[in-house]
Amino acid sequence: MAVDAQRERTVPGHSDIVFEPSGDVSYRRDALEGDSIQATAARSRLGAGRLHLPSFAFATVTGWVAWQGAVSLERRGALGSTMASGWAELAAPALVGLVLIVLVCEQIWPAEPRRALARGHVHDACFFLMYAAGVVPLMTLLGVGFAAVLGAHARWIEAPWTASWPRWVVVAVTLVAMDACNWLAHWTDHRINTLWRFHAVHHSQEELSVLTSFRAHPLVHTTGFLLATVPVVALTGDHALAAALITAYVCLGTLPHANVRWSFGPVGRIIVSPAYHRIHHSVDGPIGVNLGIVLTVWDLLARRAVFPRASSAVCRTGLAGRPLAIEQVRDRGRRVPLLLAQLVGPFVSTGS
Numbered sequence: 001m002a003v004d005a006q007r008e009r010t011v012p013g014h015s016d017i018v019f020e021p022s023g024d025v026s027y028r029r030d031a032l033e034g035d036s037i038q039a040t041a042a043r044s045r046l047g048a049g050r051l052h053l054p055s056f057a058f059a060t061v062t063g064w065v066a067w068q069g070a071v072s073l074e075r076r077g078a079l080g081s082t083m084a085s086g087w088a089e090l091a092a093p094a095l096v097g098l099v100l101i102v103l104v105c106e107q108i109w110p111a112e113p114r115r116a117l118a119r120g121h122v123h124d125a126c127f128f129l130m131y132a133a134g135v136v137p138l139m140t141l142l143g144v145g146f147a148a149v150l151g152a153h154a155r156w157i158e159a160p161w162t163a164s165w166p167r168w169v170v171v172a173v174t175l176v177a178m179d180a181c182n183w184l185a186h187w188t189d190h191r192i193n194t195l196w197r198f199h200a201v202h203h204s205q206e207e208l209s210v211l212t213s214f215r216a217h218p219l220v221h222t223t224g225f226l227l228a229t230v231p232v233v234a235l236t237g238d239h240a241l242a243a244a245l246i247t248a249y250v251c252l253g254t255l256p257h258a259n260v261r262w263s264f265g266p267v268g269r270i271i272v273s274p275a276y277h278r279i280h281h282s283v284d285g286p287i288g289v290n291l292g293i294v295l296t297v298w299d300l301l302a303r304r305a306v307f308p309r310a311s312s313a314v315c316r317t318g319l320a321g322r323p324l325a326i327e328q329v330r331d332r333g334r335r336v337p338l339l340l341a342q343l344v345g346p347f348v349s350t351g352s
Helices: 037-046 053-076 079-090 093-108 119-153 160-164 167-191 193-203 210-214 218-236 243-257 265-269 274-280 297-301 332-347
Strands: 009-011 014-019 025-027
Touching: 053 079, 053 119, 053 193, 053 218, 053 332, 079 119, 079 243, 093 210, 093 243, 119 210, 119 218, 119 332, 167 193, 167 218, 167 243, 167 297, 193 218, 193 332, 210 243, 243 274
Parallel strands: none
Antiparallel strands: 009 014, 014 025
């Protein structure tokens, strides 16, 4: 396999693992020096030109699906109750409690020592408030909208034989299938230019914390909800998953961003840990590895799993070359303009 020597980089603390631009992980002892693949990918994917029209098209599709969800709920007189259920699942007290507990743990056992009110933490807290106020309703409408579209135009995907399965089997299979779909959505975020533009703001954080889980452009959720809705419609039919299960899944997907060195021991070979996911955010390491949201099995099957070592140094996070506007180089008093710039960024070229 040909390797571009100017873009090949090793994983920090793993000198025998090298990521190749083709998307594969190869194993070598000697890494070649060159430009960071994170910086190269970020610059090339942001591209040039005043406006990025595919981003507007993607936003239009997202808005249309959300509108379909709102219309469907309004017709059934369930708009208010469904919105309330969405908040109960995706912004539950259990999730808020987990975030608060982990924030304390980050101060006691940090992977990288940071002040509690570090710029990155405060800025990500702003993203969390936006998540609770606006993103959760959008995610709820997207889920309902995609289900309505599938129900109207793709009823053939429903699997009637699951009605004879024990309920716990249906739930377990559905959650695993949802996680696989979320992995696929995350993979596309790193492979498709337009999707990367929305996902890049998440990877731009240089002061990783549990709050970074919420540092995401609202439109980054569209692909995940589109794909994850398919197994729900196919396997569960009209029987919704319990709210507690959705909340538990969200909590498991939030924890890996914590600024701690937890690897979960043997369990970390199955469940994504903070140490495992930090490699995915490495500024110097490869992109396209450790894409798992909750389970590592999809990375293993795709040969994209890089497990942390206890002796490895803690890697820096962010995007090399700082291709996006970030709070670490901005005036403290410009929090809101910076947030707006990060939301508008995918639609407007930031240059290379």
